[in-house]
Amino acid sequence: MNIALFGYGKMGKMIEQIALDRGHSIVAKIDIDTQHIDFENMDVAIDFSMPNAAFGNITSCFEHGVPVISGTTGWLDRFDEAKALCEEKEGAFIYASNYSLGVNIFFELNRYLAKMMRNLEQYQVSMEEIHHTQKLDAPSGTAITLAEGIIENSDYQGWKLDDAGAKEIPITAKRIGDTPGTHTVDYTSKVDSIEIKHTAHNREGFALGAVIAAEWIVGKKGVFTMKDVLNLG
Known part of the structure; x- marks a missing residue:
């Protein structure tokens, strides 16, 4: 080819x-x-x-x-x-x-989890992404895709970097060293947390x-x- x-x-x-x-x-x-x-x-x-x-x-x-x-x-x-x-x-x-093949499987897990959590109002969702210091955009395109997957399958209406409103998903973006990319989606209630995470070991x-x-x-x-x-x- x-x-x-x-x-x-x-x-x-x-x-x-x-x-x-x-x-x-x-x-x-x-x-x-x-x-x-x-x-x-x-x-x-x-x-x-x-x-x-x-x-x-x-x-x-x-x-x-x-x-x-x-x-x-x-x-x-x-x-x-x-x-x-x-x-x-x-x-x-x-x-x-x-x-990344793993990230695209992660996208599907994220959507499925969002559907499961949709009616459990005691859980609040948040996201964190970590990338290398040369990455200029924030949040990452991957994080935005994850947020959109949650929005499509829940009552959340948008996302926001850091401070978010009641119907918004807060995303924390960190730039550390040469990190290829780590993305975490977290659902937290008063009694426990559910977390899914993808970590790239290289590019x-x-x-x-x-x-x-x-x-x-x-x-x-x-x-x-x-x-x-x-x-x-």
């Missing part, structure tokens, strides 16, 4: 190594200074670029019939536009805030999941999620 990398930072380089180890070819490495992009030999594009570049990268791929795997955060105010163009061009697209899981998604999407048409890739229903 011929893979194009949009964004060639730490994640792009890690995706490159995993893709090569799995027998694929890297046919393009598009970064901030790239002047010309040859879409001709791309079977799939993996986008881990900058927020201000992501929408242009993704839509250019749709215009040239190239399926896209995107893990770039910070551009989702234009997600519906990208989705509409994908459908118009009969393209293929997956966006995920986190491609390879994020890159591996993106390559697996790229392998899965080739030959398909539509807008998908990692639930489709992992057959989670």
